[in-house]
Amino acid sequence: MLPNPSRRRLLSVVLFLLCSAWRAAGANAESTKPIELQVDASEAPRRLFHARLIIPVKPGPLTLCYPQWIPGEHGPNGPINDLAGLKIEAAEKPLPWKRDDVDLYSFHIVVPKGVDSIQVSLDYLAPGTDDADRFTSVPTTPNMAIIHWYTLLLYPQGKAAHDIPVHAKLTLPPQWKLATALPLETEAAPTTTFQTVPLETLADSPVLCGRYLKEISLGASGGAPHWLEAACDSAEGLRASDEVVDEYRRLVAEAQALFGARHYRSYRFLMALSDKMPHGAVEHHESSDNHLPERFFLDEKYRKQATAWVLAHEYVHSWNGKYRRPEGLATADFQQPMRTGMLWVYEGLTEYLGFVLAARSGLYTPELSQENFAVIADWAQNRSGRDWRPLVDTAVAAPFLYKARGDWSSLRRGVDFYNEGALLWLDADTLIREKTGGRKSLDDFCKAFYGGADGPPEVKPYRFDDVVAALNAVLPYDWKTFLEDRLNTAGSPAPLDGLTRGGWKLTYSDKPGDLIKTRDEAAKSSDLHSSLGFIVNNEGAISDVLPGSPAAKAGVGPGMKLIAVNNRRFTTERLQDAVAATKSDESKLSLLLEDDDFFHSATLEYDAGLRYPHLERVANSPDRLSDIFQPRAKTAK
Numbered sequence: 279m280l281p282n283p284s285r286r287r288l289l290s291v292v293l294f295l296l297c298s299a300w301r302a303a304g305a306n307a308e309s310t311k312p313i314e315l316q317v318d319a320s321e322a323p324r325r326l327f328h329a330r331l332i333i334p335v336k337p338g339p340l341t342l343c344y345p346q347w348i349p350g351e352h353g354p355n356g357p358i359n360d361l362a363g364l365k366i367e368a369a370e371k372p373l374p375w376k377r378d379d380v381d382l383y384s385f386h387i388v389v390p391k392g393v394d395s396i397q398v399s400l401d402y403l404a405p406g407t408d409d410a411d412r413f414t415s416v417p418t419t420p421n422m423a424i425i426h427w428y429t430l431l432l433y434p435q436g437k438a439a440h441d442i443p444v445h446a447k448l449t450l451p452p453q454w455k456l457a458t459a460l461p462l463e464t465e466a467a468p469t470t471t472f473q474t475v476p477l478e479t480l481a482d483s484p485v486l487c488g489r490y491l492k493e494i495s496l497g498a499s500g501g502a503p504h505w506l507e508a509a510c511d512s513a514e515g516l517r518a519s520d521e522v523v524d525e526y527r528r529l530v531a532e533a534q535a536l537f538g539a540r541h542y543r544s545y546r547f548l549m550a551l552s553d554k555m556p557h558g559a560v561e562h563h564e565s566s567d568n569h570l571p572e573r574f575f576l577d578e579k580y581r582k583q584a585t586a587w588v589l590a591h592e593y594v595h596s597w598n599g600k601y602r603r604p605e606g607l608a609t610a611d612f613q614q615p616m617r618t619g620m621l622w623v624y625e626g627l628t629e630y631l632g633f634v635l636a637a638r639s640g641l642y643t644p645e646l647s648q649e650n651f652a653v654i655a656d657w658a659q660n661r662s663g664r665d666w667r668p669l670v671d672t673a674v675a676a677p678f679l680y681k682a683r684g685d686w687s688s689l690r691r692g693v694d695f696y697n698e699g700a701l702l703w704l705d706a707d708t709l710i711r712e713k714t715g716g717r718k719s720l721d722d723f724c725k726a727f728y729g730g731a732d733g734p735p736e737v738k739p740y741r742f743d744d745v746v747a748a749l750n751a752v753l754p755y756d757w758k759t760f761l762e763d764r765l766n767t768a769g770s771p772a773p774l775d776g777l778t779r780g781g782w783k784l785t786y787s788d789k790p791g792d793l794i795k796t797r798d799e800a801a802k803s804s805d806l807h808s809s810l811g812f813i814v815n816n817e818g819a820i821s822d823v824l825p826g827s828p829a830a831k832a833g834v835g836p837g838m839k840l841i842a843v844n845n846r847r848f849t850t851e852r853l854q855d856a857v858a859a860t861k862s863d864e865s866k867l868s869l870l871l872e873d874d875d876f877f878h879s880a881t882l883e884y885d886a887g888l889r890y891p892h893l894e895r896v897a898n899s900p901d902r903l904s905d906i907f908q909p910r911a912k913t914a915k
Contacts, residue, residue, distance in 0.1 A: 311334040313333050313443070313477075315427075315430070315446040316446075321451075322423040322487075323418070323419075325404035325418050326401065329399070329430040331399075333396050333433075336394070337389045340386075340435075343383055343384050347614065348428060356612070360405065361403075364400045365398070374387070417556065419555065427485075438478075439478035439612065442477040444480045448487075450470070454488055456487040457485070457507035458484065459544065459562065459564035460485070484562065487509065488550075490509060490515075491507070492518075493506070496526055497530070499534055500534040500732070504546070505546045506546075506549060510572060515572045529590055530593075532639045533593055539730050540596075541597065541600075545564055545596065546564065546565040551571065551573075557585070559588050559591070560592070562596075564596070566589065567592075586641040588632075590633075590639070598627055601728065602728055602738050603624070604621075605617075606620065618673055621693075622702065625693075626703060638907060644904065651782075658772035658774070659774065665768065665769050668765060668767055669702075673695045676693055676695070687822055688825060698772075702761075705779070708902050708906075709755075711902050712902070716900075718753060723748055723752050777903070780903035781901040783894055784891060784893065791890065802816045804816075804850050804853065806888075808889040811827020818840040820838050820840060821836060822836050833878070834869065838871045840869060841870045843867075844856050857884075858887050860886065861886060869881075
């Protein structure tokens with residue numbers, strides 16, 4: 279018997295629902311099938327890496343993307359110039375690909391019918407140590423490497439990075455070991471298999487690997503394990519004293535006291551100790567990638583004076599930058615342009631809190647902490663570019679300012695939202711302390727805005743108004759105007775009110791502090807911008823000149839080479855002696871300079887001797903700055 283019309287309609291609906299459910303189940307099954315990524319780093323000492331991917335697909339047009347906008351880099355820095363050997367296959371047959379002629383990071387293919395996966399192979403050509411561009415490459419030496427997964431893969435366009443699962447394997451050279459926040463599945467040397475994670479997590483989890491690698495436990499402060507993971511070009515460089523390790527244990531405890539909660543399952547300070555890699559650092563949610571001198575653990579001048587704050591800065595980013603992130607930086611994938619205008623919070627506040635935690639944990643002595651702010655204050659008031667460029671524009675323009683040349687930096691301005699941002703947040707901190715009689719501080723803002731409940735990594739974006747509201751919850755005040763005046767006004771003076779309100783003022787003496795001496799020694803240069811107005815290296819090359827300074831008025835410019843001082847061949851010591859003598863000697867300071875194929879003399883109108891920035895207590899004022907530096911953690915000594 280044939281069904282009547284009602285039955286036919288009902289049967290059609292049932293069949294439609296069943297088909298829809300089947301299609302949805304198929305789509306879901308496909309969406310949860312991971313990309314298989316195999317990275318062969320066995321030729322890392324030769325700076326050559328190989329990758330092979332199996333990518334689930336559907337028949338039809340497909341666009342694959344090479345990551346362009348790299349989180350933490352704040353710019354379109356994906357090193358696509360070093361991508362080589364790209365081949366794509368389906369069912370063991372080559373698939374032609376075509377690069378997009380506008381978006382050069384995109385590759386178009388057509389997937390044949392009946393194909394549910396494609397195979398992609400590629401090579402990555404890591405640059406030599408002289409050409410490495412901080413963290414947009416895979417830094418290597420003959421004894422170690424840092425694997426950035428985003429340099430070794432393509433991914434399908436149109437899906438958010440947190441919705442693309444990846445199952446990765448890594449093969450290392452013989453006798454090499456690795457450290458990473460990425461959860462392991464199996465480990466059978468030389469190949470390690472990692473658990474399947476979203477592409478977003480994979481890209482945020484670099485691997486430090488090398489011949490000489492040491493893991494140092496920092497305990498489980500806050501309920502999560504923490505480690506120092508150090509690889510070095512020598513076994514000797516891994517000798518960390520108990521005193522050094524205790525300082526980093528205190529850093530973890532002080533961060534927990536500041537924020538009140540953590541947003542990671544574990545945390546690893548990855549430390550690549552080498553003089554052959556570009557020094558610097560970049561943040562990740564459950565780790566930080568720190569490139570430091572080979573003798574970092576052994577030589578106090580590196581640890582306590584020049585780079586002590588680096589690990590503290592990157593650790594703060596787990597809260598400020600990874601967990602709480604400006605809306606414009608919380609993009610869904612690595613192709614969408616980032617809007618960097620709020621880096622004065624992301625980086626500026628992190629710079630300030632990194633300095634504060636370095637002091638509270640003992641990485642910096644109180645004297646070094648004071649000198650650090652003196653150096654920043656002196657730097658800030660010499661930024662002549664403030665006359666035309668407001669602070670917020672240095673954040674908006676960050677994607678190209680990160681790569682700006684060092685010459686004329688004062689006139690151009692660079693990524694000033696770091697150090698000037700630190701002064702801005704010191705201003706806010708001391709204002710809260712002053713108006714609440716010391717009952718509240720920026721610590722309360724940090725606990726409310728970045729704290730909450732412990733948990734695994736997540737991202738909570740925010741806007742300018744959210745920052746204003748959180749500050750108002752700590753201290754009712756016109757924070758909107760406070761911030762906008764300091765961010766948006768060109769020609770405003772350097773924001774030094776926080777120092778004065780903190781009970782200190784900027785002064786100068788003829789003796790450099792330990793921080794300046796160490797930085798000059800590490801850079802093999804003399805920073806005389808507070809006196810003559812330029813920086814000169816030990817070979818006589820002048821890298822920068824301050825507009826309006828005695829040197830600038832005498833015609834000295836960046837790129838020139840200093841040949842002689844007062845008619846005698848230049849050395850750093852002779853130059854410093856000559857500058858010091860201007861205070862008592864009536865004769866002028868004479869410089870002989872080489873400028874390409876030409877030579878000329880410059881006579882400087884200067885009689886103030888050597889000048890180096892220091893802080894001095896303001897009489898009869900509360901010492902809020904020293905209170906800011908005081909330890910907060912109960913375990914701190």
